[in-house]
Amino acid sequence: MIAKATVFNKKSFIFYNISRLRELIRYLPPKKFELFNTIPFLLHINSPKFTGYMENHGNAYGIYGFNDSGFWRLTLKRFNLSEAEMMPYISRLYCIKGLYLMGSSGTIAQTNYSDFDYWVLVDDKTVTKEQISILNKKLDVVKKWSEANYSQSVNFFIMGINQLKEN
Template identity: 35%
Template sequence: MKKIFFYYIEKNIKRMHILNQLRIYRSINLMNYIFKKIYILLPILLHYNHPLIPGYISDNIPYGIDNFYPNKKYLSLLTKNFNIFIKKKYFKYNNPITGIYSMGSISSIGQNKNSDFDIWVFHQI
């Protein structure tokens, strides 16, 4: 009985991830260029703490997203937009930011080209 229960839980988690990827894909396709750029750069801006990146305050603030490993696309955006070269291997374990969630109308039936988006950033204390 337990095996069947866990099978359905695992199956539903996979379905949820597929649905979430579809929602992200659809919302990105509705965004204008600037909005799309911000949406894609946001994880990188929260992951690295570098004086050349907008939003830098000091070395004493929490930065780094747990289990986020930027690929070449993210790193090239960082280089292209901020002229910062960071090695792919640069990451640390147990990063304080545990999740970034988009809220509001994004990827819902209410989203349109004039929509904004709200985010929640969860971090360890």
């Protein structure tokens, strides 16, 4: 009985998220859609060619599972990059375990002025204070770049997996 309920809840959760994503994409102006696709890419890589590069990175970048996503392929295509070309700039440790867009985006409350509010999920049992500090710097650079180049307010909230489970 519990297994069936868990499967049902998982399917409902996935459907809800796909629906919100579809609505977000439908109503975002082209420039903001470009930014929406670019932000995860910038958090996934650490290349001197792109915003968010950290010289002393401490492996404080990389999104688990991102290489398998459509966002990854779309951004590579947009920047005319090959996956092989980007491999040296990808961490195999994936500091970021999940990136979640929160708030009004993809809902009836979404407007042209809606912020992009992200939960940046990390494993609070393995991530170091140094990595959190470096990740915060990277997020701040991406936030300022988004506001300067896209007039888009972006906020990042780093959360530990255990912290999320408790909420």
